[in-house]
Amino acid sequence: MAKVRGAVVVDKEGCKGCGVCVEVCPQDVLSLNREVNSRGYHYSYMKNPEACIGCSNCGVVCPDTCLTIYRVKVLESEI
Amino acid sequence: MDIKDIIKPENLVYKKSELLIDTIMHYCPGCSHGVVHKILSEVIDEMGIQEKTIGIAPVGCAVFAYNYIDIDWQEAAHGRAPAVATGVVRLNPDNIVFAYQGDGDLASIGTAEIIHACNRGENIVVIFINNGIYGMTGGQMAPTTLVGQVTSTTPAGRNVDLNGYPMKITELIAQLPGTSYVTRQSVQTAAAVRKCKRSIKKAFQNVIDKKGTSFVEVVSTCNAGWKMTPVGANKWMEENMFPFYPLGDMKDSDKKEVSNN
Amino acid sequence: MGELRLMKGNEVLAEAAIRCGCDGYFGYPITPQSEVMETLMARQPWEETGMVVLQAESEVAAINMIYGAAATGKKVMTSSSSPGISLMSEGISYIAGSELPCLIINVQRGGPGLGTIQPSQADYFQAVKGGGHGDYKLIVLAPSSVQEMNDFVDLAFELAFKYRNPAMILTDGAIGQMMEKVELADFKPRWTNDELIEKCGSWATTGKPAGRKPNIITSLEMDSAKMEANNKRFQEKYRKMEEEEPRYEALMCDDAEYVIVAFGTSSRVCQKAIELARAKGVKVGLLRPITLYPFPKKAIAELSCRIKGFLSVEMSAGQMIEDIKLSVFEGGCIVPVKFFGRLGGIIPSPGEVVKALEENFLKG
Numbered sequence: 001m002a003k004v005r006g007a008v009v010v011d012k013e014g015c016k017g018c019g020v021c022v023e024v025c026p027q028d029v030l031s032l033n034r035e036v037n038s039r040g041y042h043y044s045y046m047k048n049p050e051a052c053i054g055c056s057n058c059g060v061v062c063p064d065t066c067l068t069i070y071r072v073k074v075l076e077s078e079i
Numbered sequence: 080m081d082i083k084d085i086i087k088p089e090n091l092v093y094k095k096s097e098l099l100i101d102t103i104m105h106y107c108p109g110c111s112h113g114v115v116h117k118i119l120s121e122v123i124d125e126m127g128i129q130e131k132t133i134g135i136a137p138v139g140c141a142v143f144a145y146n147y148i149d150i151d152w153q154e155a156a157h158g159r160a161p162a163v164a165t166g167v168v169r170l171n172p173d174n175i176v177f178a179y180q181g182d183g184d185l186a187s188i189g190t191a192e193i194i195h196a197c198n199r200g201e202n203i204v205v206i207f208i209n210n211g212i213y214g215m216t217g218g219q220m221a222p223t224t225l226v227g228q229v230t231s232t233t234p235a236g237r238n239v240d241l242n243g244y245p246m247k248i249t250e251l252i253a254q255l256p257g258t259s260y261v262t263r264q265s266v267q268t269a270a271a272v273r274k275c276k277r278s279i280k281k282a283f284q285n286v287i288d289k290k291g292t293s294f295v296e297v298v299s300t301c302n303a304g305w306k307m308t309p310v311g312a313n314k315w316m317e318e319n320m321f322p323f324y325p326l327g328d329m330k331d332s333d334k335k336e337v338s339n340n
Numbered sequence: 341m342g343e344l345r346l347m348k349g350n351e352v353l354a355e356a357a358i359r360c361g362c363d364g365y366f367g368y369p370i371t372p373q374s375e376v377m378e379t380l381m382a383r384q385p386w387e388e389t390g391m392v393v394l395q396a397e398s399e400v401a402a403i404n405m406i407y408g409a410a411a412t413g414k415k416v417m418t419s420s421s422s423p424g425i426s427l428m429s430e431g432i433s434y435i436a437g438s439e440l441p442c443l444i445i446n447v448q449r450g451g452p453g454l455g456t457i458q459p460s461q462a463d464y465f466q467a468v469k470g471g472g473h474g475d476y477k478l479i480v481l482a483p484s485s486v487q488e489m490n491d492f493v494d495l496a497f498e499l500a501f502k503y504r505n506p507a508m509i510l511t512d513g514a515i516g517q518m519m520e521k522v523e524l525a526d527f528k529p530r531w532t533n534d535e536l537i538e539k540c541g542s543w544a545t546t547g548k549p550a551g552r553k554p555n556i557i558t559s560l561e562m563d564s565a566k567m568e569a570n571n572k573r574f575q576e577k578y579r580k581m582e583e584e585e586p587r588y589e590a591l592m593c594d595d596a597e598y599v600i601v602a603f604g605t606s607s608r609v610c611q612k613a614i615e616l617a618r619a620k621g622v623k624v625g626l627l628r629p630i631t632l633y634p635f636p637k638k639a640i641a642e643l644s645c646r647i648k649g650f651l652s653v654e655m656s657a658g659q660m661i662e663d664i665k666l667s668v669f670e671g672g673c674i675v676p677v678k679f680f681g682r683l684g685g686i687i688p689s690p691g692e693v694v695k696a697l698e699e700n701f702l703k704g
Contacts, residue, residue: 006092007085018109018309024269041108049082056093057269063113064104069093070085131547135408136558145556151545153411154558156434159404162396166408167545169392170364170416174547192404195397 006054006071008046014066015043021058021067027051030058096120098129098149105143109309111299112141112208114266118276119177119206120148122283132175133167135160139181140214140301158189161196164203175286177204182223183213186248193252200257200291204282207249207294210301211320218304222246225323230304245323249296253329259290261330265298265321267313278328290332298324342523349489350516352524353419353445353509354379356493357391361530362443363414364392366405368424371457372513373447376419389530399424403431403444410440411557413540415497415531419445421513422463423454425471432506433472436574437559439543441500443493444478445509447516450685458685459513459605464659467510468633475571477578479507479585480632482603486520488630494525499585501539503577510632512655514605514687578634587630588639592618596625598701599643601664602653603629605687610653613693624697635663641671649676649701653693656681676701 008021008030015037021044022030031047044067046052054071095101098120106112123132129150136144138157145152155163160178168176178196185193185207193205212230213219219232223245227236237245253261260282264275275297282293298320302312328334347355353376357365367377377395385391396402402418409416420428425446435442446467450460467480479499481492489511496507531539537546545555561567592614593599602610607628617624627643629636640650650668652661658679665677680696682688 005080005085007082007090009086014103016108020109020267020309020313023310023313054085054090054092055269059093060269060272061114061266063106063108063110063117065095065099065113065117067093068091068095070087070090071092072080072085072087072090074080130549133412133545133547142560145554145558149548149554151548151555152557153408153545154438154556154560155407156404156430159400159407159431162401162404163408163411165394165396165401166364166366166405166410166416167412169394169405170409170414171412171546174412191397192401195401 002073002075004053004071005074006052006069007049008052008058009068009070010044011066012037012043013039014064015041016064017041017043018063020061020063024057024061026055026057027053096124098124100147100149102146104147106140107303109300109302109312110140111210111266111297114272115206115208115297116144116147118266118272118279122276122280123148123150126280126283128175128283131173132177135164135167135176135178137180137184139184141179141181141208142215144179158184158187159192160184161189161192161201161205165196165199165201168201168203172202175283177206179206180208181214182207182209182211182221186222186246190248193248194255197252197292197294198255198257202286202289203292204286205292205294206279207296208299209296209324210299210304212301212304214301214304218301225319247324249294249329252294258292258294258330259332260285260293262328263296263298263324263326265316265326267300267316298326342526344521344523346519347486347522348375348517348519349486349511350375350447351379352486352489352522353493354383355524356490357417358383358385358389359525359527360494360497361389361415361528362391362417362497363530364409364416365418366394366396366402366409366416367418367420368396368399368402370421370424372449372516373419373421373445376445391530399427400431403428406442407431407435407438407440410435410442411438411545413536413544413546417443417445419447421447421449422451422460425463425466429466429472432478433474433476434559435506436476436478437474438557439504440506440557441497441504442506443496443500443509444506445511448510448512450683456685457513459655459687460685461512461604461606461655462657462659462683463510464632464654464656467508468635468663476574477633479503479505479581480510481507482510482630482632483515484604484607484628486515486518486522489515490522490524503581505577510604512605582634585631586634586636586638588636589628589630590639591626591628593625593627593643595623597623597648598651598697599625599627599647600651600653600693600697601627601629601640601660603632603660606653606655609688609690610693612690613697616690616694617697622697622702632660635667637667637670640664640667644668644671644675645673647675649678651697651700652677652679653688654679654681655687657683
């Protein structure tokens, strides 16, 4: 039995904290950080990385193209 | 499995297009322009037409579009992008030319130019960003502003007795025989972005196939001008803009039936 | 000897464009210059040289089509008459601000407003001082014959590309409608794509090949320091034009005590007027500026040190006279500069000019 695992890499400085990625994530992976980047924005981060399935929805809607998405199929035994 | 084991080149599924210049865009957080720029750069890249493509930037928030996509660009006077695109494509028919315009640019000051370029069937793509407001100048009423919508020049809401009615220019353009593909899309969800990208790709393919004007409206948000959060603006758009500006294809010369949507 | 024909000035503009390898024309009908586009449409140069001709929906659209096409390095032109040039002025400012070469022809009619369809020279200020917003200049050529209508098309393109600057032929309804003998230029081929890339590849938006930076045509610069630098670069270019490009014709100026300054149609009248005056024993010459910008300042300044006065003869209320006065002032030999003009589409007669000369300089 295979399961999909994903990861989102956020370009912290490119993020403007609009929160659209948080809204579209089906797995509630992302959230806006309490901390701000050098431009004062609460940048997006993986609050719940274990739940990411690498669907890329966040990346697709990001107006600043600051999300890079990875996805891998893993066997139950590897989890 | 550790995150580090997932973040490996062989597992990459989504990254910034090579054509998107590595700089931070000037747009406000959550602005739809950024998404449409991204779609354009992906489409141009995937179709392998970077060397042939010439973009025409408008006056408005997207005036600096030329700083973001790695192609040749011209910056047009307010509303004149379709005329500028006409000049380019008439003398360079092998180039792929697109005009990128907002609603103030296209539907107000540039009404004559867009109608006539589409009516001549200029072989160009027009990307029309409709957010119902003048963003760059600080949120004034646009021809597309909804009835009752508050802007800095309609502080009590758009009043039809004073300001007239919101203009559905895309519906007008769909009537013109010079256009081959006229559609209205949005980019607020992943599904909408993917659909919008297919539309924009089709529009570029039509230009390659010399089918005349392809016109893609993107109903968009201007959360700063609307004075909302980015997520709140997306919801407002779905609830208020979509009923008046319904999404979908209005015309597709590839299909026999033309739905009026 | 090239091909000789009897042609209208407006028709010659079209023929000269085709023959000099022009790539495209965009225009909108307006009297008294509609024959330019009509001649092009009848000639169908797209069959012969590949030149594109398109009737735009307005002058505003036409000049922006010129902007788009010129920005790809193509040799393009438009023509209009006074009210139409006013409409184009926004676009011309953008073209100048983006440093694009092109040719704009103004076959002037009387103004202001809708004015009249009769010939006038009242757009002198608009042509030589810029016309639209911002600090810019056009290279302005003023033909005085149908032959020069032919000759200046190629010259205007040459200067426009030399300086990457819009050039204007400033003529009027009289020369546009007049028929004269003209020796047409031989055909020059349009530039090939390779030639265009060689000449304009460093700036023209031809499509970005791998390995070069995007070419971006814009007049916008948000950084004031950079915008000032851009303006200084434009000004340097204009100073170079002022140094290298003034053109004029001097007739009977060597022994002249008085010199009439006139261009275009009014210079033809003045040519007769100086003959009449000389028959009366008045030593008068004619200085005909061919480039209105850059203005032949040095020639005026030099003359001012050996004559008694200038008479500016114009079909306007007196516009070029300001440039004559400035030239005299800068030359340092202050002599009277007087004016005679007719307005509203009226061409002065030689007799009127002689009378004005006498009244201003020879009475009392």
